[in-house]
Amino acid sequence: MPRYAQLVMGPAGSGKSTYCATMLEHCQNLNRSVQVVNLDPAAEHFEYPVMADIRELIQVDDVMEDDSLRFGPNGGLIFCMEYFSNNFDWLEESLGHVEDDYILFDCPGQIELYTSACNEAACGATAAVGVSRVWSLPGRLTVHGRDLQVMAALSAMVMLEIPQVNIMTKMDLLSPKSKKEIEKYLDPDMYSMMEDNSVSLTSKKFRKLTKAICGLIDDYSMVRFLPFDRTDEEGINIVLQHIDFSIQYGEDLEFKEPKEIDGEPSNTNFDEFFQDRDDS
Numbered sequence: 001m002p003r004y005a006q007l008v009m010g011p012a013g014s015g016k017s018t019y020c021a022t023m024l025e026h027c028q029n030l031n032r033s034v035q036v037v038n039l040d041p042a043a044e045h046f047e048y049p050v051m052a053d054i055r056e057l058i059q060v061d062d063v064m065e066d067d068s069l070r071f072g073p074n075g076g077l078i079f080c081m082e083y084f085s086n087n088f089d090w091l092e093e094s095l096g097h098v099e100d101d102y103i104l105f106d107c108p109g110q111i112e113l114y115t116s117a118c119n120e121a122a123c124g125a126t127a128a129v130g131v132s133r134v135w136s137l138p139g140r141l142t143v144h145g146r147d148l149q150v151m152a153a154l155s156a157m158v159m160l161e162i163p164q165v166n167i168m169t170k171m172d173l174l175s176p177k178s179k180k181e182i183e184k185y186l187d188p189d190m191y192s193m194m195e196d197n198s199v200s201l202t203s204k205k206f207r208k209l210t211k212a213i214c215g216l217i218d219d220y221s222m223v224r225f226l227p228f229d230r231t232d233e234e235g236i237n238i239v240l241q242h243i244d245f246s247i248q249y250g251e252d253l254e255f256k257e258p259k260e261i262d263g264e265p266s267n268t269n270f271d272e273f274f275q276d277r278d279d280s
């Protein structure tokens with residue numbers, strides 16, 4: 001059987017580890033077997049059990065304390081990921097050979113990594129297990145900050161040629177009004193957004209640069225975001241279905257009996273989701 005994976009990438013603090021914990025719990029409720037691997041050598045805290053943890057191989061603190069290396073936190077992290085990309089045996093041994101594996105890789109958050117070492121590491125990880133990637137961005141963003149982050153998402157998509165699903169995290173923090181407002185950013189029309197912000201684009205050069213960036217994002221027309229509200233099971237399911245579809249998960253799976261809870265067969269959220277859709 002093939003192995004499937006999600007590489008969960010995105011800026012620092014955008015909610016990658018929380019996404020992994022939420023998706024793990026969601027899949028467990030659906031009676032789906034999912035495992036999580038921590039690939040962040042600087043991770044201090046995460047709320048999920050791990051199948052493997054890169055810190056068993058190398059830790060940022062050890063690299064920073066090494067007198068011959070003398071790295072700071074960012075250089076230390078890049079060193080760790082390069083070390084990881086040269087030691088994939090560790091990953092292959094840690095993953096073993098379990099059938100029907102579906103693994104979430106919780107990646108580190110430093111954005112520089114997605115233009116260099118982490119790509120090599122991610123390529124190695126995809127070679128080891130299979131493909132797909134989730135790019136997470138927090139739901140609260142300024143317009144210009146968001147443009148740059150859209151560029152980062154686009155750059156990751158282009159650098160590492162595997163399917164990518166972009167998600168907008170922390171949607172539960174938004175009021176209904178803000179949720180409505182953020183809708184236009186989920187599937188952005190870059191040119192009309194630029195017009196919306198034209199008042200702040202007083203400099204001619206800056207306006208030209210912004211237009212060029214908008215053109216680039218528009219040319220690829222691939223960057224859209226799915227909202228991710230960790231409190232909304234139905235929304236989480238929609239994200240999972242998009243990812244499953246992008247990696248063709250489930251096409252050759254055999255039917256499994258649902259788990260029984262207190263002698264009663266469980267009515268999974270998956271069934272409920274389709275039930276709701278049928279009723280509507």
Ligand SMILES: Nc1nc2c(ncn2[C@@H]2O[C@H](COP(=O)(O)OP(=O)(O)OP(=O)(O)O)[C@@H](O)[C@H]2O)c(=O)[nH]1
Binds near residue numbers: 016108171229230
């Ligand atoms: N309300 C809310 N808070 C969130 C959500 N996702 C993450 N957070 C909070 O945001 C902070 C960072 O979340 P993490 O999941 O650690 O983010 P990360 O991307 O793994 O961070 P790094 O690994 O440091 O890059 C934590 O305080 C989380 O509790 C979410 O969906 N909703």
Ligand SMILES: [Mg+2]
Binds near residue numbers: 016017040043106107
């Ligand atoms: Mg994390």
